Amino acid sequence: MDAVHTISDFQHKIDSDLNIEPKDVMPDKYRTHLIRQMSQHAHSEVIGMQPEGNWITRAPSLRAKQILLAKIQDEGGHGLYLYSATETLGISRDELIQQLHEGKAKYSNIFNYPALTWADIGAIGWLVDGAAIVNQVSLQRTSYGPYARAMFRICKEESFHQRQGYEIMANMMKGTAAQREMAQDAMNRWWWPSLMMFGPHDSDSPHTGDAFQYKIKRKSNDELRQKFIDKTVQQAEVIGLTIPDPSLKWNEEKESYDHGEINWDEFKSVISGNGPCNKQRMDHHIKYHQEGAWVREAVNAYAQRTQRAEAN
């Protein structure tokens, strides 16, 4: 058995690229960092269901509706994988949800933007899920075992999300002038927020140090962002979409794209509560959480009654 009993065992495991498991001794900073990052990740999956859920009843065909339902169902499932993995660190589901409702825990800033048209559903799948996948693939190698295993499962399931989004965009780009315009408009609105999903530049990222030391993060914000840009530009070109960045150009020397300045003022403003949908997203979550309380009470009452009956 190789349980970790001391902090020096912990560091040895980290240095040897071995996963840390729930019962291992770990520094408080490691536990705290993971709870923050993993719960934010879980909350993002669940809050991310809202902008898409908004389009279920308006999906343009039965096929599109089935696909969208399956995707949103996956997001709910991914939230649950991540909550369970976070709970192995000794925090309860109740506490995690309370932290979200009190604003102590965040969710991905991207979900504070609205899904205005059907093309937005395409852009979310293609760009937002595309960016999430780049991040999540790198997290498959994160040092905390339950997190890494959740990432494997999620990445495997999520590969269809990006494809279905890209298919929506590709189909619209083959459509009428109005449809092409709608697709380009969605692209224009989602491109920059998608780049912001990777977080601040490495030089300004407040959490980067611990995350790297503990191998929670394996690639930096800027590295991941670059990877996303490099693989997405070609996909846009193939279907005739324009990247809304006049400074974007291929850099022969570094064999990747240079991109324009990201509007960090917008990022800071949205993340601190001033985005178009912050209030709506949180109100919705709190409302339905509270409205579901009677169900939790009822199942508990039923379980207690059954246990009493069995005891007699």
Added chain:
Amino acid sequence: MDTQLDLWEVFIQSKAGSHHVHAGSVHASDEAMALQNARDIYTRRNEGSSLWVVPAKYITASSSADADMLFDPANDKIYRHPTFYIMPEGAKQI
């Protein structure tokens, strides 16, 4: 009174980082004995880097008679797989 002791289910993590997978069961009177027996019976050839033991009575299993009802509904949802989507010619790496 004679007793064969309680039944415990054994899960082995074959190497660090992987999932714990069910291996079989052991009889034991308590947690420590269950772990000890699991080690002796299931990991004689370095099969594992970690063990879980769970009292068998705490495992709730679905019935094989229900398999169709439980798992059939996934069969006709092929759109849950990435291969369902046809990519435009020339699009790389999706």
